Amino acid sequence: MLDLFNSTLTSVWLTMAGVPDSLNSAVTVLQNTPWLVAPGEEVDPDTEAIVQRYLKELATKGLLTNAQGVWLQTGPALLASNQGTTPLPAASLTKVATSLVSLATWRPDHRFETLVSASGPIQQGTLYGDLVIQGGGDPLFVWEEAFALGNTLNRMGINRVMGNLVIVGNFAMNFEVKPDKAGELLREALNAESWSEEASYQYQQLPAATVKPKVAIAGTVQVVPGNGVAGNLTPLLRHYSLPLSQILKNMNIYSNNVMSQSLADLLGGHQVVAQKAAELSGAPASEILLxxxxxxxVENRISPRAVAMMFIAIQRYVEEHNLTIADLFPISGRDHHGTIEARKIPTASVVKTGTLNDVSALAGVLPTRDRGLIWFTIINRGTDLEDLRQQQDSLLQRLTTRWGTVQPTPAAIAPRQPLQTANSVSSENRNEILYKPAVEVGNPQ
Incomplete structure (x- = not known):
């Protein structure tokens, strides 16, 4: 599991968070003590005044103050809190918990594997048998991945399957988790002559030189329960997903619910995620209810304090792997797609949004000149979601006005790897060929 309180990391964190150097002597104590900041501790008067102004503005619009959650801390120092330890409907801030437990379970460089096999001989470009897909839980297997898989089969000399497309194990495609429907999407994707408008559109987003796959499957899609099929199989290729860190980045930018739920299911379910997220972050289990x-x-409830602690735990862990939290979550001013596209969040903040019909949430880390890194959570209850978002952005802007902005972005929260998507890095390069025919044949025209 995570060694969250490594002495070297703790020392780094005290510095990164803007805590005076004199506190570095407390490293030994912090090694065995979670950064559990209690709301009863003395808050920062200036920050508290800014938060109280924010809450009063919400109250003038008829919103109950005790339904609004706010938590602001820098390092182990509390700055301001409102309902900070109360579990509140957190919407997609739940994905922070899923991200933390995923990283601890698989490591940032983990890749999910999809194995492709044949149940019969291959002769003159035709597979006389079934094409068997053994899923390994890849939550980001999309059109581009399937096109690349088809092109690799073509390069191996396979352009026709006389049997069925057989789906085994945990296989999903285009965020469709029902294996029969995912299989139909894959069957379509493998043969350009059967593409729908959606498949054609996705192909057009790829580099111009990308070849169209042509693997025609004569049979139907068959789903085999469990993780095995009868008879001997010949492994053809193994497809590797993007690294987990990149999967999480894509998931969090677009706040993809299917991806997050798929990961949670692989981890053992929401109860396991809640329990492990509390253990890994040091937050009380009573404050993470999933x-x-x-x-x-709204049944998913997390306290503002627990959300901040999970963010801190993620940052402290990925630092050991030469990554930062910015490699996993959207960065204001840099990631121009997804849920923060139209937001006015201070530049270089690393955030996660959350939205339900009557919930708007925002959490992450805000870099400041005078206070270092401010870890924050804002959870609002109300129905005017656009106004709530504007008020959240305004609160963060006031904090940066008070404590100053930082240029350039602090190295502690600057991304260390470029964002990868299914079509920005060739999916075909992530196919490992396991079977080679006597004579390789080019892609059929």
């Missing part, structure tokens, strides 16, 4: 792994529904 009903699923995505955040859909």
């Amino acid at each position: 009903a699923n792994g995505s955040g859909l529904g």
Whole structure:
């Protein structure tokens, strides 16, 4: 599991968070003590005044103050809190918990594997048998991955399957988790002559030189329960997903519910995620109450303090792997797509949004000149979601006005790897060929 309180990391964190150097002597104590900041501790008067102004503005619009959650801390020092330890509907801030437990379970460089096999001989470009897909839980297997898989089969000399497309194990495609429907999407993707408008559109987003796959499957899609099929199989190729860190980055930018739920299911379900997230972050288990792994529904409740602690735990862990939290979550001013596209969040903040019909949430880390890194959580209850978002952005802007901005972005929260997507890095390069025919044949025209 995570060694969250490594002495070297703790020392780094005291510095990164803007805590005076004199506190570095407390490293030994912090090694065995979670950064559990209690709301009863003395707060910062200036920050508290800014937060109280924010809450009063919400109150003038008829919103109950005790329904609004705010937590601001820098290092182990509390700056301001409102309902900070109360579990509140957190919407997609739940994905912070899923991200933390995923990293601890698989490591940032983990790749999910999809194995492709044949149940019969291959002669003159035709597979006389079934094409068998053994899924390994890849939550980001999309059109581009399937096109690349088809092109690799073509390069291996396979352009026709006389049997069925057989789906085994945990296989999903285009965020469709039902294996029969995912299989139909894959069957379509493998043969350009059967593409829908959606498949054609996705192909057009690829580099101009990308070849169209042509693997025609004569049979139907068959789903085999469990993780095995009868008879001997010949492994053809193994497809590797993007690294987990990149999967999480894509998931969090677009707040993809299916991806997050798929990961939570692989981890053992929402109860396991909640329990492990509390253990890994040091937050009380009573402050992380989950009903699923995505955040859909007000039943998922997390305290503002627990959200901040999970962010801190993620940052401290990935630092050991030469990454930062910016490699996993959207960066204001840099990631121009997804849920923060139209937001006015201070530049270089690393954040996660959350939205339900009557919930708007924002959490992450705000870099400041005078206070270092401010870890924050804002959870609002109300129905005017656009106004709530504007008020959240305004609160963060006031904090940067008070404590100053930082240029350039602090190295502690600057991304260390470029964002990868299914079509920005060739999916075909992530196919490992396991079977080679006597004579390789080019892609059929």
